[in-house]
Amino acid sequence: MNKFVQNLFLILLPFYPIWAWLCFSLTNKSIYLFADAILLPLALYLIITVNKKLPLYLIFFIIFTFYHIGSVFITNTFPTDSNKLYYILSQPHLLACVFFIIIEHTVFDNPFIEKLNRLIFFIVILSLVVSVIQIKFPSFFFNAAFDLDSGYRDGRRCASIYSWTDLNSLGITFPILISILVSFYQKKKSSLAIIVFAGIVVSFLSKARYVMISGIVVLSQLFFNAKISAIKKASFVLMLVVGIYFIVVAANSFGYNINDVIENRILEKDNDMGSAKARIRSYEVFKVVFPENPWFGVGPETRKKALDLLNGEVTIIHVGYLSYLYFYGIVGFSILLLSMFFLFRDTWKVGKRDNFWGIFYGLISFCLANITFVYFNFNEMGIVISIIYLRYFNYRSALKSLEKRIETLTIQTEETQVKYIIQ
Numbered sequence: 001m002n003k004f005v006q007n008l009f010l011i012l013l014p015f016y017p018i019w020a021w022l023c024f025s026l027t028n029k030s031i032y033l034f035a036d037a038i039l040l041p042l043a044l045y046l047i048i049t050v051n052k053k054l055p056l057y058l059i060f061f062i063i064f065t066f067y068h069i070g071s072v073f074i075t076n077t078f079p080t081d082s083n084k085l086y087y088i089l090s091q092p093h094l095l096a097c098v099f100f101i102i103i104e105h106t107v108f109d110n111p112f113i114e115k116l117n118r119l120i121f122f123i124v125i126l127s128l129v130v131s132v133i134q135i136k137f138p139s140f141f142f143n144a145a146f147d148l149d150s151g152y153r154d155g156r157r158c159a160s161i162y163s164w165t166d167l168n169s170l171g172i173t174f175p176i177l178i179s180i181l182v183s184f185y186q187k188k189k190s191s192l193a194i195i196v197f198a199g200i201v202v203s204f205l206s207k208a209r210y211v212m213i214s215g216i217v218v219l220s221q222l223f224f225n226a227k228i229s230a231i232k233k234a235s236f237v238l239m240l241v242v243g244i245y246f247i248v249v250a251a252n253s254f255g256y257n258i259n260d261v262i263e264n265r266i267l268e269k270d271n272d273m274g275s276a277k278a279r280i281r282s283y284e285v286f287k288v289v290f291p292e293n294p295w296f297g298v299g300p301e302t303r304k305k306a307l308d309l310l311n312g313e314v315t316i317i318h319v320g321y322l323s324y325l326y327f328y329g330i331v332g333f334s335i336l337l338l339s340m341f342f343l344f345r346d347t348w349k350v351g352k353r354d355n356f357w358g359i360f361y362g363l364i365s366f367c368l369a370n371i372t373f374v375y376f377n378f379n380e381m382g383i384v385i386s387i388i389y390l391r392y393f394n395y396r397s398a399l400k401s402l403e404k405r406i407e408t409l410t411i412q413t414e415e416t417q418v419k420y421i422i423q
Helices: 002-012 016-027 031-049 056-075 084-089 092-104 110-136 169-185 189-205 209-219 230-253 258-266 274-292 304-310 320-354 358-369 381-422
Strands: none
Touching (some): 002 110, 031 084, 056 092, 056 320, 092 381, 110 169, 110 381, 169 209, 169 358, 169 381, 189 209, 189 230, 209 358, 274 304, 320 358, 320 381, 358 381
16 A cells, blocks of 8 residues: 555656646546545545554644535535535545645655655756746646636746646745755755756746745745855855846847836836735725624635625735635634644754755745735645655654664663673
């Protein structure tokens, strides 16, 4: 079973956007439904047959998922065009639980991690190539089912290979993949240079500020890592400057207007800071509607009163934390925050103990992104892969601790035997 799960994850996870494209192209259905159909029986089998203590982050996340589904039933917020069973099975929170349960019941060995590293590296390069192609051909490998006004199909934004899972996947998954690779390849200059270059280019070509900020956050681990020498940090700065220079040169040769991106996408001179105003408006609306249902929320749907107050600027309270407080109330959102707290605690321990900060910085980028939009989707490929690395390092640490205990007990036993013989 252990080997089967490892092989399944190697086939499924790194190529998740490709599988999502195939599922949608062949069946017009989300990959979530197919992944749940395959993995849910496996997760249930492991829970029933294996007596294993689950980590606290997962316990609270499972509780939140049940709270979320219960809230949908109580508030009757099912989509009118979907049956209830299909809706539940296609829920990202449920699939995230399924992924995490299977991961926590699996032992990931060194050969698996080495293969996963190489596959992630390949996907990052593929993301770079597709992003560059989309400069000239915005519709290339883009999910045409999304609204024409989304800004992707006319070249105002770039989703790389990730639109087949969700338009927000680029800004969540890609920075996490970069963060993990930076941690693993920080001692290999040539590989690190490629990773940093890909991270900068894809983030910038996305034309989305939160993606660019996430890229900066995950790359900053090279500056804050105390175990990296000052010379290496200086070389990283040089590599960054040279990389940006080549990006500018290449962009000009492609006819890509960098000044337009800076002025209109980053500084929003073309719409008078409309995006920033939408966040301010969301905060004002939140102050009005939240006190009406502060403890348990209104359910995962923006109600008519909030929509009227938003006045057509956005269709949701456009700050993730405020939106989830509005949806689930203090009780529900506190459960999710507890899950995130324990997850951050575990990733911090891995960073301190193993000098692997990729998971920690990747999750920081996820949390920062939700200040600017609403996407607490733990089913994202990047987050699921992060949990795999977290499980790998925690199991490796536990195994080392066990070996030390056995070694200590062996020495103590031998000393006792020697004393007994001498006596």
